[in-house]
Amino acid sequence: MSQTLAMEWQKLRPFGKTSRTVALTIGLAVSVSAIVAAAMASSASRMTLAERASFDSIGISLQGVNAAVLAITAFGVLCMTREYSTGMIAMTFLAQPRRLRVLGAKLLTHATVAAIAGVGACLAAFAVGQALLGAEGLGNGWSSAQLPGALSGGVVYLVLLCAWGVALGGLLRTSAAAITWMASLLVVAPVIVQILPPTVVHRIERWLPSQIGSGAMSAHADPHLFTPWVGLAVLGGYVVLTLVAAAWRMARTDP
């Protein structure tokens, strides 16, 4: 297994390209968080006292992570589809004929990069968000007891979605199909669900990956969503199911 890991690690080198993915993930998180926080700060003067009291400083500061997931998911998807679309997967299987080890190694190496990018993205987005909100007296996040939970929730969310990308890429094998599915689940599904009647929304919403992510990174519990760690466990379930399907297809059908 160590050689298979060495192979996949070596494929991520030279790190120029990989570090661009990390930079893109952090950049997206920071810029979207900055926009949302700045917008909130500008309307702070019109807030009532009650609104100020219930203001989710942590959740707003981490809004950018929802954009960063797109970059980290594509990173996971491409590690599989790039090889299947060029045919290079055959070379990979010549070097390591035990295909499930290849899947495992890709998962581990990419999850590692996603964790590094995730820690960077969550911390940077949070810091920038707090700085902008702090100017209006809304930056009370640093002292919050919920902060460690929200930050680690954000990192786990990013790592899980990267792993989901790897699994979906292995299952579908083409970049277009896998990225369309991912974008539909993360971006389109939440919009469509909002059109439904409220009673239906409350029942469905909690199963959406994007809502699980928001729930995990928020300081306030939403009664219609899963609690943060239950939500992430549900998301982990999706990832495991997709991985099983991908492993089955990888082992059974020839590249």
Next chain:
Amino acid sequence: MIEVRQLTKRYGPHTVVNDLSFCVKPGRVTGFLGPNGSGKTTTARMILGLTEPDAGIATINGRTYRQLRRPLCEIGALINAGAVIPGKTAIDHLRWLAAANGIKRQRADEVLGMVGLEAAAGRKIGGFSLGMKQRLGIAAALIGDPPALIFDEPINGLDPEGIRWIRTFMQDLAAQGRTVLVSSHLMSEMALTAADLVVIGQGRLIAAESVEAFTARADSSVRLRSPQLEEIAVALAVEGASLWRNGDALEIVGFSIEQIGALCARVNAIVYELSPQRASLEEAFMQLTAKVCEYVPTQPNSRLPTQREAAA
């Protein structure tokens, strides 16, 4: 040594490889010949564990590909030189292969030098010509210094200089005692490169023998020129020879030169030329695979019926 025993692969109703058995010995270049679609690539992929056979087994030194612990050090393969990520540099492509089987890093530079690509080490593969990609593919096959090698259609799309380079390169590898299996649909190329042949048609084994033995199987004809062709032709036909007119000469099959000479003397015919016509590997291949060719084009210039035939 590469051994294939009763290998069978079906795709739906098509049996692509049918009960195929052969053995590739070390120290010689073995040509793997067959028309397009005869199952060469599928067989190579089954030996390499990329395609699961429906029946039979392929082994490399007694073990299947999936049983090999460091496969790149046991058998090298060039199956599709274009199957690389275009954004990677040549050296990075070889480095991940080396890492995959615990091969030392410098070996990537070594094999690039062996195929004459050291100057292109840092260039992206996407900008490589077909010939350079083939060389890189060969470098990748050699990364683990394996005692056995499989090259699938290595000369496709190469210029004459590249073809000659690959030919001598493969012969050198065999001379070092390695097992070398080269698939091709170009018979003339195999006549120059290979010592042994494995010939298949529609997934079945047609022949597995030396190039000489294979060529000898084809019908060799005798060419005869004479001012009395008609008399000789009649006499030969009576004796049961099959013959046809070729310009001002007669081509005879099934009789030796001695027999024909004696017969000409019997009918008192003057003979200008009596010469053996050796079948080439190409002809031998065409004759032996004619019956099993899958895609035979209809003759484009087949003779139209003459007016008289049409009227009749």
